[in-house]
Amino acid sequence: MPRKAAGRAAVELPWLCPNTDSLIALAEAPATVPGLSASDPALAVFLFRFAQSAPEPAPFDFAAGAVHAASLPDTAAAYLAAVPGATLPTESLAQTRVRQVAQRAAQIAGRIAEVTRVAPADAVAAVARLAPLGWYAVSAVDLFDAADPVNDSAFAAHPAEVQMKLWGLDHASITRRLTARWRLPLWISSTLGSLTLPLRVAAHLVSHRDIFAITQLAVIEAERLGTNFGLTHGANREELLNHLHLDETAIRELVLPLPEPRAPRVLSTYPADPHCVPLLPNLLKLAAESRRRNGPALVERLEQHVDQLHGVAADLGDEVGDRLRDAKLEGLAELAAGAGHEINNPLAVISSNAQRLLRTEPDPERGESLRAVMRQTQRIAGILRDLMQFARPARPESREFSVSELFAEVEKHVAPLVLERGQRFELEPVDADVLLQGDPAQVRHALTAVVRNAIEAASTNGWVRVSCSAPEDAAEVVIGVEDSGPGLTPEVAAHAFDPFYSGRSAGRGCGLGLSTAWRLTRQNGGDLRHDTARDGPTRFVLTARRAIAHEILTLRSA
16 A cells, blocks of 8 residues: 555545454344453444443443343445455454554553542453554554564654654544544544543543543553554643542552463354355344344343343332331430430439429429429430330230230220311221231330321321231231321431431420330230222231231141
């Protein structure tokens, strides 16, 4: 090729042709293609051009299923048939050295990214492998022209000028033109096209400053350890180290342990040049057609997998949320127990001294002040009793009792409040043989607190409904409490069982009712949770242990 023609021809390349193994994998084993792209720069460029990128916040990856798209083998077949050549030589010392520098740069970039954690390691490694893109393109046009600049004595000091003299364009100019014409992703094209600029200048041109800084520093280090191809001529290494908060010791510890990059082992029986495999275009077309035919079925299977994943995620989310809630309330209970004990002692001193002073106080006004002190200490003592009941309730005295008995006791306790508020109280009938195992007083206290909470939340003339679900083979009895109140927002529902939480919606108490109900229910082997369905009434669910010993003994005696 005439002098100064190689660079011009390189920027006119429609593509870089992947090797034969890469194209066969594209047709027959698309899942392996991303891995192969690490050793075949032409395949990497092909994927970044034609495979769909992942949406934000991970635009550096490929979209799910992108390598399985029918368009990829179709596009490869079209380019393979229309463009002769454009392949990267494999039997070339210059190309071997270029690839060694690129592979070492990818290793270093990945390690820097892992240490600094400012950019994805896979992304910086991928862009570092493409740092010699201009060299690849010139090699695909004319192998001998590609080796000429390195052999020039002036290249080390003036790489761009030597490349201009020999190729007509320097490496950076070729790279910028190719990345623009091939429409590579901006984070790749802006990085590759600016590698010869210092960071203070490139920062205004690149789309991701940290990816650029890591890539440029990695290529500098790779060229220092291998062959200098002028890829970063003009960069300021000190500036990059400062930006990434690294020093000479740190960069040496990152670089020196890395293994020597080796050329990939060639295990294929096919020629490396896919133009020498006549049936390869047909294989690519058949693969594309097969994917188009099977596309709807594949989409259906993928959609089903997505549905399953969403279901698992929802179940896990509920389980994790319940565990976090339980851990938080257990921690609050421990705090409440300690605080209650510490407050109770000085409170007793205050109360006893106020009583002693009152007995000998002749002044009526001072006497009334002392009586006010005593009333407030009694109020605090009552709060502390409730707090200690939440924190450390009495040990349950477990026995069998019926749900119908429990419902009757709860109805008797809340009847005056229901009558006062003019509400409708619905208590669904329960079979008399549905038995619970636990402390009846504690379970009744818990359910009464939940029902009272519902009554206070429902407006005047509203309603409250208590129901029971007890399938014969279930080990638990589920008691639901619903009301016509305004409900809980997601933010408030997250704190529904917190003691003294003051952010609850209007009409709901701010004390220890639900907190103590949760504690007593858990102590008796059950659970209490807020379980309101979308657009449904406010609903709390109390689960209790079902008594089965009586039934087992009955069966045995029979």
